[in-house]
Amino acid sequence: MRFADSVRAGLIILFSSVSFAAVADVVVSGAYVREPVPGRAMSAAFMTLTNNGSEEKVLVSANAPWADSIEIHTHMNDNGVMRMRQLQSLTIPAGESVTLQPGGLHLMLFGLQLPLEESLPLTLCFEGDECNDVQASLRSMHSMNGMHGMHGMH
Structure with a gap:
């Protein structure tokens, strides 16, 4: 391997680990999407975001291949x-x-894009173009308690 190639490979590894470390500060747990109300192509996603880093993180957008748009x-x-x-x-x-x-x-x-799969890929993006890919599970409205399951009726 030429010296220039090894320097290039080292820089790629360095920048990849720096980028990964920043994204890894935010841990996503318990991500799920509530099953949509029959006849409606909208729903909501829920989860816990834990920032293990020393600086605040700001979620600015989310996207998924199975949804046209996602809003906070x-x-x-x-x-x-x-x-x-x-x-x-x-x-x-x-x-x-x-x-x-x-x-x-x-x-x-x-x-x-209905019907939804049981496991749904979701990308959360933070300031600084740092994104975190997560998997959300699909939860039946019947498993949700009380009016919380009725959110999609709005």
Whole structure:
């Protein structure tokens, strides 16, 4: 191997590990997509994002090959009426976790390609063009409790 080739290979390994380390700071657990309401091509995704790094991470987008678009949403109380509101980003403070759950923060999924598979690839992208690929499981609405399973009715 020529010297230039070994330097190039070393740089590729160095930059690959630097990029991976930054993305690896955010650990995603419990990712799932709620089964859509029959006749509707929309749903929501939930998970816990844990930032094990020393700097905050900011989720700016999500995408999936099985959804036309994905938005970051929250619920807010507007004079006694719960309403969804789109967020442009979601900050995960250093050393903390943020949980996306029914009735709170979530990813709103639009234009679903039905039927959905049991395991769904999902890409979460953070500021600085760092992305994290995760697998979300599909959960039946029947397994969800109370009104939380009715989110797709909005």
